[in-house]
Amino acid sequence: MKKSLLTAMFATVLAMPVFAEDKPLNPWQHCGIGAMVFPENGAAAAISNILWDLGTTAVSSNISSQESCEGSPKVAAAKFITETYASLEDETAKGQGQHLSAMLDILGCSDSVRTDVISDVQASFADMLSDNSYELKNQQQKAESYYNVVQSATTSCAVI
Numbered sequence: 001m002k003k004s005l006l007t008a009m010f011a012t013v014l015a016m017p018v019f020a021e022d023k024p025l026n027p028w029q030h031c032g033i034g035a036m037v038f039p040e041n042g043a044a045a046a047i048s049n050i051l052w053d054l055g056t057t058a059v060s061s062n063i064s065s066q067e068s069c070e071g072s073p074k075v076a077a078a079k080f081i082t083e084t085y086a087s088l089e090d091e092t093a094k095g096q097g098q099h100l101s102a103m104l105d106i107l108g109c110s111d112s113v114r115t116d117v118i119s120d121v122q123a124s125f126a127d128m129l130s131d132n133s134y135e136l137k138n139q140q141q142k143a144e145s146y147y148n149v150v151q152s153a154t155t156s157c158a159v160i
Helices: 002-014 032-037 042-053 073-094 098-106 111-130 132-136 139-153
Strands: none
Touching: 073 098, 073 111, 073 139, 098 111, 111 132, 111 139
16 A cells, blocks of 8 residues: 555655746745755755655745745745645635635735636646546645646746
């Protein structure tokens, strides 16, 4: 079981894009201990972060990599998503809720775009849930996948 879980985890991480200056910030790839050890390779950084502590240090990078992540709304959103994933999962299905609103506040989404953003998140999240590998993911992997969905949907918000 552990071996298959690790294999699935590594396959997921290896499928992630390698860091480039024009890529958006992904806390699992660009923050934490992994980013300090592998600054030019997002996949290796994510693997390192997951192996170290399931990525929690990367997401809460206040201590581990202040120079690259401190004060970033994207990191704050990633941390919020990680901490409230179960509520966000439920509220995304409903299309409303205090956690969903708080996440959009963190990302600087104005009232005029929220309906479209939530619709985009719901559609991508439904696709994510329909993937057979979703149930094999741990909570941290699900939160990261959700973060990626949200990041794609919030390009019209203040923080992109």
